[in-house]
Amino acid sequence: MKNTRKISPELAPTHDKPVSSNNPSTNAILELTRKGSGLRRQGTTRLGSPPTLWQRRAMTILESNVFSGLMNIITIYCLFGDDLRVVYGSKSTDLGFYVVAFVFFCLFCIEFLLSCFAKPFYLASFYFYLDIIATVSLIPDIGFIWDLIVGADNRSVAALSAGKTGRIVRVVRIVRLIRIVKLVKWRHNEEQKQQVAESKTGGKLAEMTTRRVVMIVIFLCFVLPAFDGGYNDPINTFETKGFETLHVFNFQPMPCAAFMGMLKVWITRTTNNLMYLRMSNIPFETTTQWASEIRFSSLDLKVANLTHDPTTGWWPEDMYLSEDELLANYRPTDLRVIRITGCYTTDIDPIAIPGNCTSVTYFDIQSDIQAAAKASMVKAAFVMLVLIASSISFVRVARKTVLEPIERMEDQKLAKAQGFETALLESTLEKISALMQVGFGAAGADIIGKNMGAGDVDPMLPGKKITSIYGFCDIRQFTDTTECLQEEVMVYVNKLGHIMHSGTHAYYGMANKNVGDAFLLSWKLCDGEMPGFARFSDTPTEEDRKAVNATVKCPPNAGAGKKMRRVTPTEMADSALTAFLKCMIDLDNANSFGVLHEYIVKDVVIKRFGPGFRIQMGFGMHVGWAIEGAIGSRFKIDATYISPHVEMADRLEAGSKIFKTKINVSHWLYALLSPGARKSTRVDTPLTVYTFDVTNPKNGFATPKFDTDERGNQVQKPVDFEHDPEYKEIREGLDPEFLESAAAGVDQYLAGDWASAKGSLTHALQLRPTDGPTKHVMDFMKEHQFQAPTDWNGVRTLNGY
Incomplete structure (x- = not known):
């Protein structure tokens, strides 16, 4: 805590004479908005009866963030899971993918059944049928179920058919994701910022727009492939027809060398790797021997007699010796099988005759299957992006241009107006x-x-207790300045007010009251009392600060950003301190070259105050409870806060004149600050009052910083005393030895060791002769000849505070 300076231990507050204040404090913005029913409406059953207890429980599960998030993740996995299995998995890992797909299929079924049971108007609705299609479309991804449906003997054919079916129905799964995105988006909007509530017409239009976008995209996904050659994968005609020709020629009385030459030409011209070959009427060992004798030429034809295919990298040794061994290492879907059955005569024009003559060959098409799976994932991602973007875009345009004006007219009973x-x-x-x-x-x-909510203004309503941070700032030498400026004093005060109000609003605070030469600002923390930080009798600790940060969230506020969010009490306290530091520095810069410079160079001002005059203000900050409410009569009403804690901020500002500091912070607010902020304050004199030293008024200090959320809204970043270099820059030139000597002197002063305190504070004044708090403590000890009174307990009464 070496950067904040303690300037005063605790003056025991006087409880027998409480001080009240009519200084108002601001904490919200007037919203003249329509009263809407909101996005969520209480559901009823299809027949209009209220939902049962079990239906409400089912809806709680369906609408919970955990369940919704889980189903979102599962939906995304189901869009890409089977393609990931094909691209990155192997035959040994297929069972694991099938089990995961089966579990997710069961979860989809449970969600579907719960929706049918609990959601009003879900049965026979548009999404009812889409959910059925999306759930059923998961079955081809569950291998041990799909094998039973298509038959294990035709596994390769069934797998290819399932792949084509999956490519078509995969887009249906995206529909579920679109609906989730839409619901999450609207619910988020409802909770995070106030806007025109969705009417029945608006909801219906949004629903119909989304339906049509979904149907158009699905229709295009089904129809467009038909113009690109159909839904079937292209067949390698050369491999199929060539192998059929070899099978027929196998029955002809021709020399072995001639047939072997034809076989070698066919093998060298195939585009996929040959993995197994068995010809009818030819021993398996013979065909294997022929394949091993095949030679290839390089791609530029400069090198011949290569023992492997330079195009595909195939070697004769890659061939398997049995079908069982091949199928044990490959998925059936990764193989192209060509099976030719039939016996033929030995005539020049062969004629098929009865018999069981079969030739079979297998090609490795794994690379083609993986390429298709990768393309399928890209296509699914693109379709999902199109559905999301188009649905949101269409609904937003309709809402902005048509629905919101109509709904506002209806709410204001102006539907008949032009x-x-x-x-x-x-x-x-x-x-x-x-x-x-x-x-x-x-x-x-x-x-x-x-x-005015009830329609009439009633000043006799009870107030409401809140806890807030209060900031009070006062214009120094205001009476003399007013005599100099005369009519210009209004503009003069308003320019100062603009500096104070702009800095405050940029960091979640609100302008509350303008009292001629002073301004009251506030930062609302919560309704009611905040434990440990509401009363003068509270002695807040670090544990209290952590506890309120865990349990209390301040009212939503956007600060200088565009998106409202809830901040913790400590972030609000840090922001309030930053706001006043910004006001102090902006005021100093406005004197030198800003909007206030014109006043300090006026002849009448120089004549009254001299050439070195600068416009200055004092600042005081405190936290505590207050009663907010309306005071007055039917002739005049004011919104105000009444509390001794508001007056305490005024007293702290008045104390800045005594301690010759610019800002004073009570120890209650000090305890609420973050550790990084507390390091930048120091003790002044006993009340447990803290000040923040600014030695370098950097132009542009504390300009709000922003992040951008997923919708492009500006979200203000929290202030960071610990790591933001700006807070160090405005304290450049502040000697650490001075801070150590001043802190040691105050601790010795509080402990009653005034002789040691004199030495420490004298050394501090040598390093910084103009330091107000140090001089004030030295003056007080000097009045007592640097001897602590016999009844000294570290606390004294300060006249004029």
């Missing part, structure tokens, strides 16, 4: 809303909006 008048009224309401927000402040607008 377009131009409706647009004019809508624009007028937006302007009124903006003016109310500016007039009441963000929190005030929310308070007034709730007060």
Whole structure:
């Protein structure tokens, strides 16, 4: 905690005279939006009766994030799982893929049955039939089931047929993913940001649009292959017809050398690797011997008598000696089998005669099958992308251009109005809303909006307790400045207000109240009291800070970004401190070359204050409870916060004049800061007040930083005192030895060892002669001749604080 300085131990708060304040604090933005029923509506059964207990439990399972996430993952796997098996697996791993596919098939069946049981209007709906198709389409991926359907004896033919069927129905599985994406997207929108609620018409249009997009894409996936040669894989005519010719010639009375030459030519001209060959009427050993004698030429024909095929890398030794051995090492789908059956006469024009004469050969087509599987995965990913992009795009266009204006008209009971008048009224309401927000402040607008919720303004409503961070800042030498500037003082104050309000709103805070020469800002943490950080009697610890971060989430806020999110109390505290640091530095830079420079060079100002005058402000920060509500009568009403904790922020700012610091932070807020932020503050004098030293007012400090979410919205990054170099840059030139001496001196002062404290603080003043907190403590000890009073307990009363 060496970067934050403690400037005051605890002054015991005076509880017998509580101080109240009418300073308002802001925590929300007025929303003049329509009242919608939301995306989720209570379902009923098909006959209109309320859902039963078991139906509600089933819906809870179906709508749970865990189950939805699991089914999303399973759906994506099922789109690519069988192709992954073909490309990266082997025959020995097939059973594992089949078992996984069977488990996922069972889960799809369970989801389907639960949907039929619990979802209203699901039976016989569009997605009901698509889910049936998508579930059934998983069966070809389960080998031990598909073998029973097509027959194990025809495994290779059945596998090829299943592959073609799978390529067609695979797109149906994408439909499930589209529906999940749509539901997750809309539910996320409902929870994360307020927008026009989906009406019955909007939901129906979105559903119909998605259906048509799905059907068009599926139709194209079915029809387009027909224009590219059909749904069957191309057949190697040379291999098939050539082998059939060899089988017929095998019955002719021709020299062995001539037949062997034909066989060798056929083998060398095939495009796939020959793995097994058995000819009718020729011993197997003979055909194997002939194959081993085949020689190849290089691709450029410059080298002959090669013993392997230079194109495919095939060697005669790659051939298997039996069909059983071959089928034991290869999937049937990775082999092309050519089986020719029939006996022929020895005539010049052979005639088929009865008999059991069979020739068979096998080719390795694994590389072709793997290439097809890779192409299938690319195609599935592309179709999925098209479905998602087109569905979202069409629905968004319809919603923005048609549905939202119509729904707003309906909600405002202006459905009969013409377009131009409706647009004019809508624009007028937006302007009124903006003016109310500016007039009441963000929190005030929310308070007034709730007060008017019943239709009338009622100032006699009870308030609500909240916990918030309060920041109070005061313009120094304001009375004299007002006499100098006269009418210009309004613009002068507004420019200062712009600096304060902009920095605050950029870091999740809200402008609350403008009191002439002062501004009150707030950062709402939660409704009710936050344990350990709400009362003056609280003594928060590090465990308390971790506990509230785990249990409390602040109201949604976008900061300077575009997307609202909930932050932790510690991130809110760090953001509040960063906001005031930004205001301090922006104020300093505005004096030097910004919007305030014109005032410090005015003749009347120089005459009153001298040539070295600079516009300065003091800052105080505190955290605690307050009562928010509306105060007034039917003639005038104000939104305000009433609490001694609001007044404490004012007192801390007043103390900055005593300690000659720019910012003071109470020890309650100090305890809520992150460890990285606490390292940048130091103790000042007893109240347990902390200050933050700024030695280098860097231009552009604390410009909000953003990430971009998956929808392109700007999400503001959390502040990071520990690792962000900006916080070190604004403290350049601050001697670590000074911080150590000042910290040691304050600790010795609190412990009653004032003689040692004098030495430490004297050394600190030698290193930094203008340091206000150090001089203040030294002055106080000097009044007592640097001897601690006999009743000293580390706490004293500070007049004027």
